[in-house]
Amino acid sequence: MESQDLRIFKCVAEEKSLSKAAEVLGYVQPHISQRIKNLEQELDTKLLIRTNRGVTLTNEGEALFNYAQRILRLMEEAKAEVNPNKFKRSLTIGASQTVSATKVPSLFSSFLKEHRNIEVKIKTDRKQVLQEMLSYGEIDGLFLSGTYNKAQFETVYHYAEKMVLISPLSAERAETGQLTLLINSDGNCIYRNRLVAFSKEHHTHKANMMEFDSLEAILQGVRDGIGMSVVPASVVNSRGDMKSIEYQELLEDVHIDFVVKKGKQRSQSLKKFIHFLGSL
Secondary structure (H helix, E strand, C coil), X not given: CCHHHHHHHHHHHHHCCHHHHHHHHCCCHHHHHHHHHHHHHHHCCCCEEEECCEEEECHHHHHHHHHHXXXXXXXXXXXXXXXXXXXXXXXXXXXXXXXXCCHHHHHHHHHHHHCCCEEXXXXXXXXXXXXXXXXXXXXXXXXXXXXCCCCCEEEEEEEEEEEEEEEECCCCCCCCCCCEEEEECCCCCHHHHHHHHHHHHCCCXXXXXXXXXXXXXXXXXXXXXXXXXXXXXXXXXXXXCCCCEEEEEEEEEEEEEEEEECCCCCCHHHHHHHHHHHCC
């Protein structure tokens, strides 16, 4: 069993598709199929179940996938340990766009000053997708707000973030409550849910809603007078282009957890990042 076989198998498992894995790795699909077939013959067991929608892992495939993640991570760590001038350790962290707007980059900026040989990547997506990525080992840790699967993940760091309600200076305060709420398209977004709750508290539950896929689009929408939103206070405080917006700090904070997978062997990069967070 060669390391490249494990890389191919890991990619197929993550992409849940032979054709998508071929695109990612730059191979033709028949080559991917043959390498998986050779691996199954060598191990004398079926690793994948092929369907019209892609592939899923068998129980044996799940077991190999877990080992492949650990083996390939250890190989990368070994290269970085033997020749740190050529190879860097890697650390991949997940966070929603709103959570990663200011606090997370600030954390990484301080962390990388002490650990210049670590290459950090941030993956942004919806909360549910990021939890799946953490479960499958595609990311090392995840910053999130709200509830999560405590049987599978554990919190190793926690902080609180102030929330502010932002609206255009020229916003009309009509008694009819016909406002436009600018919300994140992620239904689990804590800021989206707080804005909706605020709307109901102030009897504007009939307000129009407009969904955006990015924080920048929401901020621009408020600046352009389209409507109002709820965002982290640090976003407003860190920008110089918010003069055309009025904002009101809300009473409650958002609580953010940094979670990792339980029982998973942690890379040296992740251990150093957790230690760094603990020293704050």
